[in-house]
Amino acid sequence: MTSERGTSEKVLDPRHPNQVLYPGGEPFPALAACVHYAGSEKLLRKSIRLQLESAVGGQPLFDISADCEDGAPTGCEHQHAQMVTGLIAGPDNPFGRIGCRIHGLHHPAWRDDLETIVAGAGERLAYLVLPKAECADDVRDQIRALEAARARHGIDREIPVHVLIETPGALHEAWQIAALPQVECLDFGIMDYVSAHHGAIPAAAMQSPGQFDHPLVVRAKCEVAAAALGNGVVPSHNVTLEFRDTERVAEDARRARREFGFLRMWSIHPAQIEPVVVAMRPDFAEAEEAAAILVAGQDADWGPISHAGQLHDRASYRYWWELLQRAHTTGTALPETVRRRFFADFF
Template sequence: MTALHPAQALYSRGKSFPALAACEHYAGSEKLIRKALQLQVNSVHANRPIFDITADCEDGASVGNEEPHAQMVANIICDSGNHFDRVGARIHDIVHPHWRRDLDIIIGRAGERVAYIVLPKVNDAADVQTQINALNVVCKQRNIQREIPVHVLIETPGALHDVWAIAAMPQVESIDFGLMDFVSEHCGAIPASAMQSPGQFEHPLIVRAKCEIAAAALGNGIIPAHNVTTELRDTAVVKNDASRAYLEFGFLRMWSIHPNQIQPIVEAMQPDFADVTDATTILCLGQDAAWGPTQHAGRLHDRASYRYYWEVLRRAHITGMRLPVMAMQRFFT
């Protein structure tokens, strides 16, 4: 009898979380996007990069230059320098007159290769549904057969109120927190100190928002993505912010806005190696027992703990950790 892979055996009632990189690097200009593509090539682990790239139309395009900017983004996504098809695009928000044109251009030129579409500054679930519907209409018009994943930015109180409904939408793959716009939306009620550490992890309204976003995303089987850190030079600060986002709030992905931030974010999102070692042993025992109950080090393990340890092992793989040989042979070949 062929041994069942954990991804097949352990998720009969649902799906495992999307296998997204732990870091999402934002770049707005052609120069910076191309630099990020080269960094992606240099970051490859197990034939995949350790970070995704989001080409930014919202903040990247100057006023009046929206059309050529979207065309540039679409062209780069289709460029031979995009080796892994892990480049997404953030379009303009729903009140901006160019958002539909962003979709027309990017999907029309790069619909088969764009990794995902990011929707910023939505006010509620209805806004998200409107933009997803428009995306799918363009896909149909362009004969794009694949369903393009959508990432939704929570930057307003209204979007936070609807975050569970947004996270439940089938096409949504990630819920992202936009800290600075969220603070600005509160009309001075949240101090500027909450836009950076330690305030961003302590102010009650920000803590509430992060907890709600992470809970909604994880509860619907998708990825919660943490906001940027504004520290560009001190990598220890970056790593600490990413570590707190992961360990204290449950975020599985974080934005980067500078190349110096990528590696510290990825390292902070890695599980402890001792857990990886335990996960390998426990999963091998479980697979040998056809995923029935087993024991290891005097503790009982069943499908619930197998799922937990499979996510530990999968996360270690996604974040570029060197896995035990047995884990690679059994689960990642």
């Protein structure tokens, strides 16, 4: 049976948590815990191979963001966008989990990036990343342009949007940005955010432990996570610059998850992917408990149940369902019966 993550096809089960636990609303997005950025064709192809080789049970452990903003050589932006389009639309993208970061609104290449990628790969593009917004209106303008391109090229499926919060203005309007239609993820861009403060924040705040200690950076992380989670979208944490120190990467991911509520984190080097995924993974005992509660809840047609001496109903089912999805997307081994019940037709 085809999977939703690989194609737009979706088999609806009236007893599935996504169909039952979110009346009048949308399920929380089930995104991979790691998103790996690559710019050149060589690095993108290497990333695609790694995505395939590391998949667990047909599920990729990380998404790939093809970078048109920082990856395109000056003067070759159109050719770079064409290369990215070919990779996303081509046969070497079996999971359909490659997104793309285009140029910012104030760069002359952004419209051509968008037009080229939507026209050639709109049916396979996992998401579109919008950088350098100064306010919610900037994001609205690019979403309108995306919708117009979809209409021109007959792309029926909605293309999710991920927005980089990396300017003081965007941070100020993070709640409005997160509430915009199609926004699926808010990414915190620490380097541009620190640079935008004209030297008032030291360079040490781009690294650890400074990035978790400096008040202005801590405030920004809290605001991004709160705005995202408050609007039902995924908060994504910034990169770790010490890309060869995998223990540093893992510790940053753990702190981002446990102290700030981030559910996803960037990678800029293949060595960072596994530490991020493992650090973001729920505890195995929690995943087991989630599976047991949800199986019992489904068997009770999502009515209240008693499990281990505690009452559970639809409010707690939502918590355990989202935890179980995080376990699944981070490669936690789940019983086959649980995979068949909850993931075979949806992912």
